[in-house]
Amino acid sequence: MHSLLAHHSSWDPLFFTTHFIDGLHSEIKVAVMLHRPKDLDTAVALAELQEEAVEMVRQEQESQVTARGLTSMARAGRFSARPSLPVTVASSSNGLKGAPTSPGTPAPDGRRSPDSARIAIGVPSVDDKLKTLRAYRRARGLCFTCGERWGQGHTCAATVPLHVVEELVGMLTVPASPESAASQDNSEEEDLCLLSTAATSGTESPRAFRMLGTLQGKSLLMLVDSGSSHSFINSEIAKDWPEVQAMSKPLRVRVADGAVTVCNTEVPGCEYHIQGHVFQSTLKLFPLRSYDMILGMDWLESRGLMNIDWGAKSMIFQHQGQFIQLQGVSADAHKCPSISTVQLQLLQAQEAVFALVQLCSVKPEGDSSSIPAVVQELLAEFSELFEEPRGLPPHRSFDHAIDLLPGAIPVNIRPYRYSPAQKDEIEAQVADMLAQGIIQISRSPFSS
Structure with a gap:
């Protein structure tokens, strides 16, 4: 060393x-x-x-x-x-008492002792x-x-x-054995559901597959999401349904931000329609903000082998003995067609309107506050007092100075970082003061 x-x-x-x-x-x-x-x-x-x-x-x-x-x-x-x-065992499964076992030999029931x-x-x-x-x-x-x-x-x-x-x-402190830690992790993962970012935030990515369907006569916006482990339905839609049942074992749901909530209700065998085809799934009730229904990995696994075109938003798989094709929907932000009042009323009757927003162009108005004439005369009379300072102040009868202690040495510190916004502001102020002659370029090896 x-x-x-x-x-x-x-x-x-x-x-x-x-x-x-x-x-x-x-x-x-x-x-x-x-x-x-x-x-x-x-x-x-x-x-x-x-x-x-x-x-x-x-x-x-x-x-x-x-x-x-x-x-x-x-x-x-x-x-x-x-x-x-030899170690004396009190009892065993086969009724033998006092059977000798060694520390390296498993217990009669196949389990290993802690020692x-x-x-x-x-x-x-x-x-x-x-x-x-x-x-x-x-x-x-x-x-x-x-x-x-x-x-x-x-x-x-x-x-x-x-x-x-x-x-x-x-x-x-006795450390936990790897076997007990692994069994605990497995038991925790069994009752843990996952909900992806696309399902919670509603952001539309190039690979997001959205479809329109109907459930009990209402139009629903569905998301086919492989990042979610189970299928979910918005709790605001199905909270008053008589088909809702309490789960025998509540499930924990982990969302994309890491938060874990509990899901304890579901709709078993819920029947819904997608483009003329009937499907049945067990849906968990969960408060969804952007979608009405999430079709997760359990729904995708039940469909079997399928052919998906992410660009065209199309999937083909076998359903009820025949191949069907489901077409997804994609929002075109470059087009905004106008609709009539009758069409808006029909959409409202189908509960297909999420929000109604009115956009109006607003012209910026000038400063309404005007300077009174008396103040303007005062500013014009003493205009030299309100000008931006240029250069160093003039010499006075007494010039201020900062006297250092005898034997004081300059401070030597290491360079430190600023954020980009602070760095730009410092450089602008330093350049302005250099141009006015207030400061001069330092050639000292110290920073003080």
Whole structure:
């Protein structure tokens, strides 16, 4: 480390400490990180102590295994090539009691015990951590109880320091096994629905597939969305339907912004029409802002093999024994055809009008406030007072100055960044003051 620092003094010593700790074995790394060493020498000393403690524990365990194995073989009157540790089991599924099992052998019901799972993944036990802590405190001359410096006549304080509590919490905390974490993640994903950005925001992308359909005589705007896991219907439309049922197990819905809400109602076997064809789906009730219905991945998977033309907004698939073609709709923002009052009333009767907006051209009006004549005469009389200043002010009888302290040196700071808007404004003001002669170009190596 010192050889490298001689060539590159800008490197942080903590860089070598963290890289050294990352290269240690897991059983040594945990104990070293528990003490948060601030330099490389302390980290090396802690690693050596932990390595010695682990080796002592391993030798002690091997001696215990050998002694117990020889004892069991002597009682049985025979020798085996590999001794095992007999463990008495209270009961089993086949009614046998006292069946010996070893730590590496699965339980009778096929499940692994917590101890065997921790041994398999190499997680140190609480006893190992306690022995490591005692070895570290013995080497440092610290009290086993309070962690403070041990000496003649030492008395533990009434209050425990915070770092001692953190050490105990770190030792007694048993990490969750990967199997339990994976099972928990799988259970959470099972009841989680997804709703894409297009379904929530209503933005029209080139690949958005929208269709018009009817449900109970009402025209609906539907979105075929592969980013949504289930099919949804706007809760404002179906909240008063008698077909709405409460779900036996509520589902959580995660929208595009990361928020998670609960969906607990649905319409099973809801029948709707799309371009003359009848479909049935189970629709979840959810407050949709831009669409009336979302046809998600469950609807697409039920259709089977299909041919989709995203450019022409067309899809072909087999439905009820025959191939059908559904044509999507796309908004043309370049055209805005006018409609009559009768057409508007018909659209309103079909509840196909989302909003009615009237656009009117507005001409900017001039400033209505006029300056009174008395004020104008006053401004004209003292016009030199209201002119923009040019250059430095004239010399007065007393010129102001900022006196520095004796021995003061210029401030040297590193360059810092501005936002583009602030940078443009600063450059404009500096250029204006340079043109007026208020400031001059600085050639000093310092920034003050």
